[in-house]
Each structure stands twice: as C-alpha cells, then as structure tokens.
Amino acid sequence: MQWLYKLEKKFGKYAIPNLMLYILSLQAIVFLAVNLLGPGILSALVFDRDLILSGQVWRLITFIFVPDDFNPLWFILMLFIYYSISNQIERIIGSFNFNVFYFSSIIATIAVCFIFDIRLLSLAYYINLSLFIAFATLMPDATFYLYFFIPFKAKYLLVFYFVILGMQMLTGGLPTIALICSSLLGYFIFFAYPALKHQKLRRKGLAGQKQFRAAKRELDAEKRAPIKVAFHKCHVCGKTELDDPDMEFRYCSKCNGNYEYCMDHLRNHEHVK
Incomplete structure (x- = not known):
C-alpha cells in the first residue's frame, strides 16, 4: 500500500x-x-x-x-x-x-x-x-x-x-x-x-483472460477456415459460384474473347467485339 x-x-x-x-x-x-x-x-x-x-x-x-x-x-x-x-x-x-x-x-x-x-x-x-x-x-x-x-x-x-x-x-x-x-x-x-x-x-484478470481466450478462438477459427476461390465470374454483374452455388455459368460464343456470364446475363448482354 x-x-x-x-x-x-x-x-x-x-x-x-x-x-x-x-x-x-x-x-x-x-x-x-x-x-x-x-x-x-x-x-x-x-x-x-x-x-x-x-x-x-x-x-x-x-x-x-x-x-x-x-x-x-x-x-x-x-x-x-x-x-x-x-x-x-x-x-x-x-x-x-x-x-x-x-x-x-x-x-x-x-x-x-x-x-x-x-x-x-x-x-x-x-x-x-x-x-x-x-x-x-x-x-x-x-x-x-x-x-x-x-x-x-x-x-x-x-x-x-x-x-x-x-x-x-x-x-x-x-x-x-x-x-x-x-x-x-x-x-x-x-x-x-x-x-x-x-x-x-x-476477478478483473480472469475476465480479461476470458476475453483474450475468446478473441484468440475467433482468430484461430478464422485462420483454420478454408480460403475459397471463385472459378466462375459473370462479366456483367460479377456474380460467382460463391455467391450462388446453384447458378450456372457459360461462355458466350459471340463475344470476342473468353467472357463468362451467369444465366441471368448469358442472353442479355452486349457482346464484346
């Protein structure tokens, strides 16, 4: 004291x-x-x-x-x-x-x-x-x-x-x-x-330790979470299979290049010349 x-x-x-x-x-x-x-x-x-x-x-x-x-x-x-x-x-x-x-x-x-x-x-x-x-x-x-x-x-x-x-x-x-x-x-x-x-x-120390452990668990969970990479992306809206797993993607044969579109824009887009 x-x-x-x-x-x-x-x-x-x-x-x-x-x-x-x-x-x-x-x-x-x-x-x-x-x-x-x-x-x-x-x-x-x-x-x-x-x-x-x-x-x-x-x-x-x-x-x-x-x-x-x-x-x-x-x-x-x-x-x-x-x-x-x-x-x-x-x-x-x-x-x-x-x-x-x-x-x-x-x-x-x-x-x-x-x-x-x-x-x-x-x-x-x-x-x-x-x-x-x-x-x-x-x-x-x-x-x-x-x-x-x-x-x-x-x-x-x-x-x-x-x-x-x-x-x-x-x-x-x-x-x-x-x-x-x-x-x-x-x-x-x-x-x-x-x-x-x-x-x-x-008690304050235990409360701080509890908060630290909770934050650490969240951080570890984030680190352990798999990194997801999209393989398909709509050229118009940017939607990927990560946004909508049920969505199908196609390449447009009329566009000059490899441009992929979701089904919403496959027939509704301006063709790239």
Whole structure:
C-alpha cells in the first residue's frame, strides 16, 4: 500500500524492533507484581475512562500490560506463543509495519472504550488474538499442538477464532462488535483489505483472460477456415459460384474473347467485339 510505504519512508527510523518482547516483558512484571503484592495493583493499570479524564493518563497504555490470564502455566505458555508468532509476523512484514499493525489496534481500542465506556480487566485480549489470526493468515499450514500432543494446522485455528468472534459479536451487542473490530484494525489493514483488493484484481484478470481466450478462438477459427476461390465470374454483374452455388455459368460464343456470364446475363448482354 502506497500510504504505508510513504509512512515507513518518513517514520521508519522510529520503529521499535521486537516490540512484543518489551510488551510481554512488562506483562511478566505485572504478573509477578500481582502474585507478590496482590491483585489490587491491577486497579491502577486497567482502562477507566473517568479516571483517565481526571488525570490518570497512564491508563491509556498500561492496560496493554495486563496479562490475559494469571494461571502460571497458562501465562508462561502464552508468553512463549505470543513471542514466537509475533516474531514470525515481524520478520515477514517488517518492524515498522508490525508497529503500525499493533499500535493501530491499540489506538482504535482506546477510541472505542472512550465512546462506549468499556471497562474490562484484559482489554488486550482481542488485540493479542489478532496476532494469532495474522499468523494463521500468513502461515496457514503451520502446526500447533493442542494440549501439547494434538496437532492441528493454523488455518483451522483461523476458522475457529473467526467463528468464536462472530458468535461474540452476535450476542454481545454494539460495544462488543466495536471492540472486536477495533482490535482487529491492524489485521484489516495488512491482511483483510489487501486480500479483498487482490480478489478484485484477480476477478478483473480472469475476465480479461476470458476475453483474450475468446478473441484468440475467433482468430484461430478464422485462420483454420478454408480460403475459397471463385472459378466462375459473370462479366456483367460479377456474380460467382460463391455467391450462388446453384447458378450456372457459360461462355458466350459471340463475344470476342473468353467472357463468362451467369444465366441471368448469358442472353442479355452486349457482346464484346
């Protein structure tokens, strides 16, 4: 996309390499703090529109550092998975594009939470979920292991997550729809929109190919058609056996030369002297 290329050319030097490493490290710090100091610390980090407007602006970003789950085993597993897939995505689309991918979803989520006054403990859940969806889109044949021993491909994970999100949007109301869509903004920019654009161009290309093949068939048919040559031609009207296969032609014995006439003009013409 041209506008992304221009942005990268102008602001690419400000991109944060390994962005998810820093975010996940801060999530690990929050996880340890909650386990050591108690869950009360989360009240100072979660998104709260009223408190933000009263001056606690750090909540605009600290909600990203609240882990999705506080079960130690699950948290460690998710840290590993998030880092692995985000690293793969960043290697494919580049650090700047990954920054745009992640921060655009954060900004859109903040806007939606302000509009609908959404207050959830883990607002980053849907944003992090977009990482799974992006990874499954980029590498659909990659294999995950459910419960460490049941293999399944990423493309099935993609379908599963879209089904879950669709059900949540149908049952959750407008705020839920807006929250999910905002969290997937980065995915829409880098994957959904290019895919739709590619499909549109592909349809145009297929239509052009169809027209080309039809024109080629017509041209080939013309080339294969036999060339017909007339052997008889009326000296008066120019009619040949190609014009009228049933017409007979005769030479006039009274004309000076070999002049051939159709039956309509054999006896009705001016003799050539």
